[in-house]
Amino acid sequence: RADEALAGFDRALAMGAATAEIYGQRGNVLLRLGRDHEAVASYDRALSAKPDYAEALYNRGNALQRLGRFDDALASYDGVLAAAPRHPGALNNRGAALHCLGRFEDALASYETALAEKPDYVDALNNRANTLLRLRRFDEALVDYDRARALGAEAVDTLVNRGNALHGLGRHREALACYDSALAQRPDHAATLNNRGAALQELQRYDEALASYERAMQLEPGYAEAHYNDGACRLLLGDLDGGWKEFEWRWKTPAVADYNPPFARPRWQGDGDxxxxxxxxxxxxxxxxxxxxxxxxxxxxxxxxxxxxxxxxxxxxxxxxxxxxxxxxxxxxxxxxxxxxxxxxxxxxxxxxxxxIPADVPYIEASAAMVRKWEARLGPRTAPRVGIVWSGNARQANDRNRSARLARLRPLLGIDARFVVLQTELRAEDRAVLSEHPEIAHFDGEIADFADTAGLVAAMDLVISVDTSVAHLAGAMGKPTWIMLAHVPDWRWLLGRDDCPWYPTARLFRQPSTGDWDSVARRVAREMTGFLQPANSAA
Incomplete structure (x- = not known):
């Protein structure tokens, strides 16, 4: 009976009872009614009379958060915490505001303080898990979601987000089970259907994935991420006509918005002279x-x-x-x-x-100066040269799937060849492996840009790479390029073929199951011996 309560507070104010508490309670009623702007105004009146009124500051922060005014909400929660530094609700909601501002590490610190004060605080567990998910710390997120569920959290969103964490960990069957359980409770939720499609795609159940994307698009015709995922799946399956059209929806997805600056002139779409x-x-x-x-x-x-x-x-x-x-x-x-x-x-x-597909290669060439530079830097050719790339940018969204660790490629390192590292980013565990193999050439700090990389590629007899920019560079240069791919690769590598229509000199080596780089490495090593024999003879 919120309307009646609001009328009562308004009568009290008309009679002169303009206390901080009346304005604060009136703000609470307006907040329950969803009249957030008016709620903030009422809290402001309460706080003008009583600046340290913690309840009004707290609920004002909640109203501001619902209005998307996250900086102002943060200031309100900080006001609460100035008086009550261990207030669990203010700490939790402060973390949520920080998350929305992109200050994820600060958000985690706020949640952790809330949970130190109240360990069974389900909302804080869920919120911390959501921030960990955003930071791609999937293992930790999963622990929090499971703990929240053990404490009785039954929200469908928790189940969906748990599925998202499992999906990020490559545990796609378990993720699918989460999405299916969520859909049993909320069958017409487009985002869950979209995520379910992504899990089915990773399980190579492509027709079902497309059906799940289609259902999501039926429910929300303007759902850009479902269209985009549908397009990428179609491209992967070789349906380029259908795939390119849906792939255009990428421009309306939040992840791509930053890559789409405004342009003063019209876009060319192939239909004009x-x-x-x-x-x-x-x-x-x-x-x-x-x-x-x-x-x-x-x-x-x-x-x-x-x-x-x-x-x-x-x-x-x-x-x-x-x-x-x-x-x-x-x-x-x-x-x-x-x-x-x-x-x-x-x-x-x-x-x-x-x-x-326009596949005339090379369409990119190293400059003569760069070729000379790197030939001199490499020294005399005493064995076939093999450029290797086992990992890419660790911040790339799919890096967990597309990158390996150098230790997984040990079968290659026994081949009679001179191995040259072509990547510029080296992780700590890979440096440890390199220290065991001083015969592997790597040029920390000497590769300034891709002109340098191209000079090195030109000096190789073979390039072996996971799905990174160097694979594209070597393919574009017409260099023999062996590309090691995840079980379900990026759409451009298609399915069920060892060749690549984009790069005629490339060969594709696919994981037989998710994460199985060992089988890939053994196969590459077997093939290398025969491939490099002529180069060994020449050397």
Whole structure:
């Protein structure tokens, strides 16, 4: 009977009972009614009369949080904690505000203080788990979700998020069970259906994955992440026509929004004449995407366009050698242009199908100066040279699946070859393995950008890499490239084939089961002996 309570407080105020407590209680009623702006105004009146009124500060923070005013909410919770430093609710909600502000480590500290004061605080456990999930600390998140459930948490969201943690750990069957249990209670929840589709995709149940994405899209036709996942799944299956269209929804997903700055000119989608016009091509995600799809710049130039290719700064020196293309670095002033196109939208603009992928290599070459530099740095050729990359950027979303550890590749290291590390990021456990193998060449701090990497690649007889930018670079240079792939790889590597239509000189070595790098390494080692025999003879 909140409306009646509100009317009573309003009568009391009209009669002159304008106390901090009346305004505070009135704010609580407005908060229950969802009238958050009015609730904040009522709390402000209460606090003007009694600045240290902890209950009003706390509930004001809750109202501000619901309004998305997280900085102001944080200030309110800090006001509570100034008077009551161990207030569990203020500490928990302060953590939630910090999470929404992207201050995840600070959020964890706030939750941990709340839980130290109240160890069975289910909301704080759930919130801490959500922050750990955001930080990709999946093991720790799972512990908190399980503890919250043991304490009686029955919220469907807890079950879904537990599934997300299991999915992040590669425990896809268990994740699927969580999603199915959640859907039994809330069958029309689009986000759960989308996550369920992702788990089914990792289990190679592709038709079911597509059906789950489809159901999510039926429930929420504008659900960008479901469209995007559907597109990536179709591309993986080789349905390029359907995949490119759905893949365009990436621009509406939160993860891609930062890569989609506004442009002053219209986007070219392949349907207009670009002869005599200046076409700006711009990058989206990682270096590998740019290296793979910059091949389309030449096709645009063949249509008569002046092509300006914007790239990440670390790629500018290397790609400036592409003929018929003006290359600028992201962050440099843009020239005048008539239209633009994101690099990953070019395959759709050109109507690319499996049998029309532009695969003439090399379309990237190392400069003669870089080749000379690295040939001199490597010294005389006494054995075949094999460039190796076993891991990529640790911050990449799929790094847990696509990267290995050097120790898992020990079967390769006994082959008669000179191994050269082509990656620039080395993790502590990999440095320990390298210290056991001083014969493996690695050049800490000497690789300045991709022009250097290309010079090294040019000096190799073979490049062996997981799914990283170096694999794309070597493939684009037409170098024999062996790519070691996760059980369910990124969409561009397709399924069920050892060749790659994007890179004719590449061979694909696929995990037979999730995480099985050992089988991959043994197979690569067997194949290397025969492949390198001619180079060994020459050396």
């Amino acid at each position: 670009i002869g005599g016009k200046t076409l700006l091509l711009h990058p989206e995600f990682g270096f590998g995407d740019t290296l793979q799809f910059c091949r389309y710049a030449a096709l645009a130039a063949e249509r008569g366009a002046r092509v300006v290719l914007q790239v990440q700064p670390a790629l500018k020196s290397l790609l400036s050698g592409m003929p018929g293309v003006d290359v600028i670095a992201r962050g440099e002033p843009l020239p005048d242009y008539d239209c633009h196109c994101p690099l990953l939208s070019l395959p759709m603009a050109f109507g690319t199908r499996l049998d029309t």
